Amino acid sequence: MLTTLSSAPDTATFFSTSDVNVLSRRERRDVLRFVSAILWADARVTASGCRFFVRLASELGNGPRDAARALDVLASPPPPEDVDPARVTPATARALLRVARPAARAAAAGGASMAAHEHARLLESLLGARASTCGVARCA
Numbered sequence: 735m736l737t738t739l740s741s742a743p744d745t746a747t748f749f750s751t752s753d754v755n756v757l758s759r760r761e762r763r764d765v766l767r768f769v770s771a772i773l774w775a776d777a778r779v780t781a782s783g784c785r786f787f788v789r790l791a792s793e794l795g796n797g798p799r800d801a802a803r804a805l806d807v808l809a810s811p812p813p814p815e816d817v818d819p820a821r822v823t824p825a826t827a828r829a830l831l832r833v834a835r836p837a838a839r840a841a842a843a844g845g846a847s848m849a850a851h852e853h854a855r856l857l858e859s860l861l862g863a864r865a866s867t868c869g870v871a872r873c874a
Contacts, residue, residue: 761826762794767812768830772837774811775849786840819860827861
């Protein structure tokens, strides 16, 4: 279940356990890369954006070690070839549609400009069709 960040306590979750279990390790990393791109949209990551990312990485990871490795993803903006919406799986697209706007709100809460919101809206428009298309056996 998606929880909106604007009114959510720091302990709120974005996904149910079954939502996370549907995603492969690679798909989880892809979600983090795309969220990192949203958080870097204003050429810097705000403190609230970093907190958001850590919460999301912890939720998607399989333990503290995965969450710590995920911070490497946030260390610098991802290269464009790592965040190509045309290459994501339908399951990844659905996950990204759940967290794109909360990520943009987290970036904006830290004083970032509207660039993160624009990035999230563009991503949503590009991923909308992919999220509903299912070419893999494990899609619901």
